[in-house]
Amino acid sequence: MNSTCLQKTTRILNKNVFKCFLNSHIRNQSSATNQSLILTDVNDKTGFATVAFNRPPMSNFTLELLQDFSKSLDEVESKNYKGMILTSTSPTVFSAGLDLKELLNPEPARLKALRTAYIDCCIKLYSSMYPTVAAINGHAIGGGCFIAMACEYRIMLPNSKIGLNETQLGIAIPEVAVHATRNIISSRDAEMALTLGSVFTTDEALKIGLIDEVAENKEDALAKSEKFLSLFKKIPKRARGITKQFFRKKVIDLMTNNREKDVEAFVSYVMNPASQKSFQAFLDEAKNKK
Numbered sequence: 358m359n360s361t362c363l364q365k366t367t368r369i370l371n372k373n374v375f376k377c378f379l380n381s382h383i384r385n386q387s388s389a390t391n392q393s394l395i396l397t398d399v400n401d402k403t404g405f406a407t408v409a410f411n412r413p414p415m416s417n418f419t420l421e422l423l424q425d426f427s428k429s430l431d432e433v434e435s436k437n438y439k440g441m442i443l444t445s446t447s448p449t450v451f452s453a454g455l456d457l458k459e460l461l462n463p464e465p466a467r468l469k470a471l472r473t474a475y476i477d478c479c480i481k482l483y484s485s486m487y488p489t490v491a492a493i494n495g496h497a498i499g500g501g502c503f504i505a506m507a508c509e510y511r512i513m514l515p516n517s518k519i520g521l522n523e524t525q526l527g528i529a530i531p532e533v534a535v536h537a538t539r540n541i542i543s544s545r546d547a548e549m550a551l552t553l554g555s556v557f558t559t560d561e562a563l564k565i566g567l568i569d570e571v572a573e574n575k576e577d578a579l580a581k582s583e584k585f586l587s588l589f590k591k592i593p594k595r596a597r598g599i600t601k602q603f604f605r606k607k608v609i610d611l612m613t614n615n616r617e618k619d620v621e622a623f624v625s626y627v628m629n630p631a632s633q634k635s636f637q638a639f640l641d642e643a644k645n646k647k
């Protein structure tokens with residue numbers, strides 16, 4: 358695909374963007390439909406799966422999306438694909454995190470299920486035996502940023518924003534996110550970023566090491582992602598995967614063992630009137646901006 362074709366398609370909604378990419382890169386299209394919240398496609402030449410959040414324009418996470426994502430992660434593991442590229446079909450957003458409408462005046466049982474599904478995805482992604490790379494094709498905020506952080510490598514487009522903004526919304530970052538952040542950036546930068554709820558530009562993120570590379574456009578990000586995954590082509594999967602898990606053990610254990618406590622704490626932060634006010638304020642501000 359040439360870059361003019363890609364630039365044109367990025368202005369059109371997800372369906373065409375993804376089709377254009379598929380036509381040139383992917384020989385074996387999965388049964389996913391355009392209605393699916395997650396699109397999974399496998400390149401049978403490389404064995405790499407490209408998994409895309411398919412909820413434009415913000416690619417924000419609902420319970421259903423997270424449940425589908427969790428199933429897709431199982432599929433990538435069980436079908437023994439050689440690696441996974443995680444991206445979205447939205448033109449300018451990788452993911453804006455949890456859908457704030459899910460958090461506004463929520464039904465507690467659904468809120469618990471939402472957080473539980475989110476944790477499941479984080480555990481599966483963080484501990485996967487196959488190599489993972491996030492092709493961050495736009496903004497990655499809150500839960501979207503953390504999902505990208507759970508991958509092994511991050512390639513981001515210019516002029517985008519990335520960060521864990523939870524404290525700004527009145528939600529404390531769980532301890533596990535502190536360790537996960539320190540696994541990527543310096544402890545000093547992590548403390549500043551997480552306490553402030555900082556959101557970084559692409560250049561700032563590159564400077565502190567939150568992302569690994571900048572790509573010119575989505576096509577370039579996908580090509581760079583394949584290049585990263587190809588590094589492991591000759592490394593035996595089991596040896597690689599177990600070694601990866603040793604580096605990630607503390608975070609994996611915390612996520613696995615603190616699941617219920619985390620869900621309770623999350624529900625309590627979200628139901629707090631001050632947090633409810635901040636969710637509403639964000640949505641109102643976005644409306645008023647227009």
Ligand SMILES: CCCCC/C=C\C/C=C\CC/C=C/CC(=O)SCCNC(=O)CCNC(=O)[C@H](O)C(C)(C)COP(=O)(O)OP(=O)(O)OC[C@H]1O[C@@H](n2cnc3c(N)ncnc32)[C@H](O)[C@@H]1OP(=O)(O)O
Nearest residue numbers: 453454455456457496498499500503534612615619643644
């Ligand atoms: C022990 C186990 C632990 C396991 C977990 C471990 C660690 C996890 C740690 C932390 C992560 C998990 C927590 C997650 C919490 C969240 O994700 S809260 C949500 C965070 N997201 C946000 O605060 C909103 C982010 N959005 C933005 O910053 C901007 O929208 C943007 C993405 C940068 C895009 O900006 P742009 O100017 O282009 O667009 P607008 O801002 O004008 O928005 C357009 C439109 O979209 C709506 N919108 C944007 N984001 C959301 C959202 N997240 N939910 C719902 N709606 C959203 C916005 O309201 C506008 O709507 P419109 O006015 O109706 O057009």
